[in-house]
Amino acid sequence: MTLASQLEIPPTSSEEINRILSEAIAYQLINAFPGNSSSKVHLNLTARQNPWPPSRPRSVDWRNRWGVSWLTTVQSQGRCDNCWAFAAAALVESMTRIEHGIWAKRSEGDVRDGAFTSNPGTVANWCAQSGSYIGALNWVQEHGVADPGCWPWQDINIKDHGGWKPCSDRIGRTVRIPKGVVDLKKDVEGQKQWIDRVGPIITVIDMPWAFQDLRGSGVYTSPPVNDANPRSQWAGQHFPLIVGYDDDRGAWLVKNSWGTWWGDNGYGWIKYGEMRMDDYWHKTGLRYTNPDPWSTRRLHNGNMIFTGRTGYINKNFELVACNRRGYGSHLVRAGGEDNDFSWTTIGSAWAPPAPSGLCVGQPALIGSTRGDRDLDLLYWSAGNNLVQKHYNQVSRTWIETAVFGTGNIGGYPSLIQYNSGQGFASVVRHLDGSLVHYESTQLALVPWLTWRQVRVVEAFGVRMSGPSLIQPNIGSKGNYYTVAVMEDSMLQLFWYNKDVGTIWMRGERFSWLIGKTPPVMIQTNYATATENDIGDFAVFVVMGGRVLRYRRDNSDLRAGGVPIDSADSRERRWHLEENFLSPDGRVRHVWSAMQGPFSQNLEVVVELEDGRMQTLFRDWGCECWKLSMAGGGSIGV
Numbered sequence: 017m018t019l020a021s022q023l024e025i026p027p028t029s030s031e032e033i034n035r036i037l038s039e040a041i042a043y044q045l046i047n048a049f050p051g052n053s054s055s056k057v058h059l060n061l062t063a064r065q066n067p068w069p070p071s072r073p074r075s076v077d078w079r080n081r082w083g084v085s086w087l088t089t090v091q092s093q094g095r096c097d098n099c100w101a102f103a104a105a106a107l108v109e110s111m112t113r114i115e116h117g118i119w120a121k122r123s124e125g126d127v128r129d130g131a132f133t134s135n136p137g138t139v140a141n142w143c144a145q146s147g148s149y150i151g152a153l154n155w156v157q158e159h160g161v162a163d164p165g166c167w168p169w170q171d172i173n174i175k176d177h178g179g180w181k182p183c184s185d186r187i188g189r190t191v192r193i194p195k196g197v198v199d200l201k202k203d204v205e206g207q208k209q210w211i212d213r214v215g216p217i218i219t220v221i222d223m224p225w226a227f228q229d230l231r232g233s234g235v236y237t238s239p240p241v242n243d244a245n246p247r248s249q250w251a252g253q254h255f256p257l258i259v260g261y262d263d264d265r266g267a268w269l270v271k272n273s274w275g276t277w278w279g280d281n282g283y284g285w286i287k288y289g290e291m292r293m294d295d296y297w298h299k300t301g302l303r304y305t306n307p308d309p310w311s312t313r314r315l316h317n318g319n320m321i322f323t324g325r326t327g328y329i330n331k332n333f334e335l336v337a338c339n340r341r342g343y344g345s346h347l348v349r350a351g352g353e354d355n356d357f358s359w360t361t362i363g364s365a366w367a368p369p370a371p372s373g374l375c376v377g378q379p380a381l382i383g384s385t386r387g388d389r390d391l392d393l394l395y396w397s398a399g400n401n402l403v404q405k406h407y408n409q410v411s412r413t414w415i416e417t418a419v420f421g422t423g424n425i426g427g428y429p430s431l432i433q434y435n436s437g438q439g440f441a442s443v444v445r446h447l448d449g450s451l452v453h454y455e456s457t458q459l460a461l462v463p464w465l466t467w468r469q470v471r472v473v474e475a476f477g478v479r480m481s482g483p484s485l486i487q488p489n490i491g492s493k494g495n496y497y498t499v500a501v502m503e504d505s506m507l508q509l510f511w512y513n514k515d516v517g518t519i520w521m522r523g524e525r526f527s528w529l530i531g532k533t534p535p536v537m538i539q540t541n542y543a544t545a546t547e548n549d550i551g552d553f554a555v556f557v558v559m560g561g562r563v564l565r566y567r568r569d570n571s572d573l574r575a576g577g578v579p580i581d582s583a584d585s586r587e588r589r590w591h592l593e594e595n596f597l598s599p600d601g602r603v604r605h606v607w608s609a610m611q612g613p614f615s616q617n618l619e620v621v622v623e624l625e626d627g628r629m630q631t632l633f634r635d636w637g638c639e640c641w642k643l644s645m646a647g648g649g650s651i652g653v
Contacts, residue, residue, distance in 0.1 A: 025150055025300065028198045033206065036198065036303050040213045041115055042081075044615055072212045077260040077269060078110070079283065085545040086113050087216075087259060088121050090282030092275035094171030096143040101128040102273035103218045103255035104152035108161055110257070112191055112305040114215045116331070117616035119547035120191055120311035124273075125169035126162045129180035131155040143173040149218050149255045150300065153197050160190025163310060165435075188385030189310040195328060196304035204294050208261050210301050216259045219270070220297035221286070223254045233280040235267045237287045258299065259283070268293070306330040307613075309383030313433065314539040314551075318483040318608025319378045320621050320631070323389070327353040331613045335621065336365050336381045336393055337629060337651060342374025343367050344395070346407070346414070347651065352614075357644070359651060365393070365405060365414045372399030377534070378607040378623075379405075380431035380442070380483040392417075394429045394442055402429055402444065402454070404467070420454070420467040427451075427478070428534040430485035435494040435514075439466075443473055443498045443510075445481040450474060451500050451510070453520065473510050473520040477503045482534025482557075483608065490550055490573055491515050497523075497579075499535045499555055507535060507557065507566075511579050523579025526566065526590040533558045536609040541616065543570070550574045555590075556609045556620055561602030562595045563622065563641075596641045598622055598630055600650075619644060 078086045088109050093102050105122040112120040131152055132142045139145050166189045167182035174180060183189065200207050200217060210217060221227070226247040230236045239248040260269035267285040276282045288294060306324035316322065319337060324330030331351035338344055344365030350356040368374055379395035386392070391407035402425055404418040427445025434441045440456040451473040456466040480501040487494040493514035502508050507530060509523030535557040544551045553568040568590050572578075584590045597603065601624055608621035618634040620641075628650035632641045645651070 025153065025197050025199050033198060033200070033210075037209055037213050041303075042213050042215065072209055074264060075260070075262040076208075076212050077262075078114075078211075078216055079259065079269075086110065087271060088113070088119065088547050090271065090276050091124065091169070091273055092171075093124070093273045096128075096171045097146050098124065098128050098143065099255045099273050100147040100149040100152050101125075101131070103149040103257055104156060105161060106257045106271060106273070107153070107216060107218055107300075107302050108156060108191055108193060108305060110216045110259070111196075111214075111302045112307050112311070115303075115305050116307050116312075116613040117541060117611065118307055118311055118315065118613075119541060119544065120307050121163060121547045122161045122191060123164040123167050123169055125164070125174070126167045126182060126186075127152050127156065128169075129167065129174045130159060130161075130182070132175070133180040134159070140175070141173045142175050143171060146252075153193070153300070153302075157193050157197065160187070160192045160308075162186050162189045163308075165189075185385035188387065188389050189308050191308055191311070192306040192324070193302060193304070194306060196302045198301045198303060200299045200301050202295065202298060204288070207258075207299050211258065211261060214301060214303060216257050216271070217299045217301045218255055219258050219268070219293050219299045221254050221256065221291035221293045222296075223251050223291055224248050225251045227251070227254070227291070228274075228278070230279045230284050233285065235265055235285040235287050236290065238290055256284075304328050304330060308385075309389055310385050313382065314486055314488060315541070315612075316608070316610040317380070317430065317486065317538050318536050318606075318610075318621060319381050319393075320608040320610060320619070321381055321383050321391075322610065322613055323348075323383055324351075327351040329353055333612075333619075333631070334381070334383075334391070335359075335608075335631075335651065336379050336391075338375035338378050338395065340627065342371075342376075342398065344375060344379065344405075344414075359645070363412070363414075365407075366403075366416070368397075370399075372397060372401075373403065374398040375403075377428045377605070378621075380429050381608075382431055382433060384433050384440075392431065392433075392440065394431045396425055396428055396444075399423060400425045400447065402442065402467075404440075404456075418456070418467050424448070427481035428483065429481070430483045430498065432485055432487055434487055441485065441487075441496070442467075443481060443485045443496075443500075445478050445500065449476045449478050449503070451478045451481060451498075453496075453512070471520065473498070473512075474500070474508075474522075479503050479505070479530075480532045480534060482536055484535045484537035484555070486537055486539050486553070488539045488550060488553075488573075489548070496520075497537070497553070499537050501530045501533065501535060501557070505529050505531070507555065509568075509579055513578075521579075522581040524582060524584040524589050526584035527557065527559070527564065527592075529559055530557055531559070533605050534607070536606050536620075538609050538611060540611045540618075542611075554609065554611075554618070556606045558603050558606055559595075561604075561625065562597055563603050563606055563620065564595050565593045565618075566590045567593050594639075598624055598632060599641075599643055600624060600628070600630065601626070624650075 256270035320335040329351040333349040379393040401421040426447035429444040496512040555566040633644040
């Protein structure tokens with residue numbers, strides 16, 4: 017509960033609101049796997065055509081729209097009067113999910129404690145302090161909002177417990193909203209159109225005590241004010257998130273911040289016009305979120321990532337490619353503003369002074385939390401070492417930060433920033449056929465000193481490695497999983513339990529007739545209903561000029577099980593979903609895979625047998641793969 021302050025957001029013109037509505041971001045959403053199901057469904061694409069249907073639907077519910085969950089779990093503000101921080105965090109994370117297809121749970125504690133630290137004033141008890149969600153969104157526009165792992169919510173007065181001390185790499189772990197806060201005024205019909213075409217909105221209610229008594233899925237109406245009924249008396253103002261409406265019920269659907277005991281598991285229906293929410297208070301929407309690399313880290317692997325480098329839509333692709341001379345080029349793709357998806361060269365990533373520094377194959381690229389979302393990459397050099405490069409977003413330059421492997425490297429590397437955020441990990445093949453796990457235990461840019469070999473994954477029999485190391489949301493510390501091509505031409509899953517921390521173990525073996533080509537693995541958001549659910553794995557690899565896409569049914573991991581060392585013909589965990597060519601012909605290697613921000617499409621970078629490099633995406637409408645480059649063709653590197 018809180019008193020709304022007089023803070024304001026910049027006015028949004030009707031023309032700008034209409035332009036945003038015309039984009040109809042909600043009708044561009046496509047997801048192949050609804051809810052917790054792991055089976056593919058054919059979506060009703062007619063209902064998602066753009067332009068949108070001529071009239072809005074009579075009801076919208078973002079808890080489950082088109083068979084997909086778009087909202088994070090219900091939270092509880094506990095004993096604190098900080099609903100304004102919960103409203104701001106809920107709006108940011110729901111719009112990040114809708115706009116980019118990712119789960120990006122945000123920390124209400126980061127909003128509250130960061131805002132009070134930036135504007136200390138005379139507030140003595142941060143937990144008991146009311147505030148303004150508009151003020152909170154203004155603070156997020158300036159500072160971003162981090163994940164709970166960086167700074168968690170606590171229903172205590174943090175001011176008396178050491179103050180706000182977020183993680184050291186907070187700036188790289190914040191979702192940003194540079195220009196997207198929109199005042200929807202008191203236009204109820206316009207607000208319904210926004211919910212339908214864009215997403216949830218924040219509202220203000222003048223709340224009586226009786227509002228706390230709502231249980232179940234009935235529609236709330238306030239009791240008549242009566243001195244004899246204390247529950248009818250005004251309790252204060254409250255900021256829930258409107259996540260739907262139903263004209264047949266005559267009610268708004270809100271997500272509250274009181275835990276799951278209230279209403280219908282934390283959600284509730286409020287009759288139109290109740291508690292002055294329609295005729296007095298404005299409502300607020302959000303557009304153009306810019307997700308952080310920490311939230312997207314499991315959704316990509318290889319030499320292409322998605323970022324928010326340029327434009328206002330914040331859906332850029334960045335790629336680092338090794339050309340035929342062994343030099344590196346850094347490219348960025350426009351995010352779709354004015355239908356522009358063209359590639360532009362940012363600059364050279366490396367031009368080695370000696371032949372031993374030339375690259376072999378393609379690098380593994382990540383967006384890290386270092387600096388201001390700096391980039392890092394690893395590549396296999398002609399001298400059989402691994403070379404790490406770091407891109408500083410401020411100076412806009414690549415610098416070499418490490419060379420390691422002592423001449424033993426014999427495969428394409430993977431690269432991740434592991435869960436503590438304090439270092440990097442890689443798994444790569446050695447020339448003797450072993451598979452080796454390396455880690456960097458510090459973030460200081462000290463050449464040749466940061467990386468060390470920590471353990472052997474497999475002692476012999478490995479034909480090729482690739483960008484297939486992932487750290488899913490499995491185990492309290494995040495287990496490692498990777499895939500390699502074995503000398504018997506099968507793919508082998510390996511996994512490492514970080515909670516126990518002893519040895520790597522074998523999982524299933526699957527596929528057949530795979531040559532000396534890199535496998536690429538990602539964890540997708542398919543089969544997830546909340547930010548805590550475990551998504552399925554996807555593996556891409558080339559066989560006979562065609563790309564094979566495998567999906568691992570992770571229902572065993574969701575149930576607390578572990579991979580089993582066996583041929584997968586018995587376990588049936590890995591499913592060959594499809595095989596495909598480039599529209600321009602046969603493929604030599606897959607270098608990158610991604611579940612991208614456009615309709616949650618799968619995207620890959622492939623090298624054709626003639627040496628050209630292309631990006632392809634899976635169109636869920638035709639269930640086919642198409643060139644994703646403007647005008648077709650290949651990437652010029």
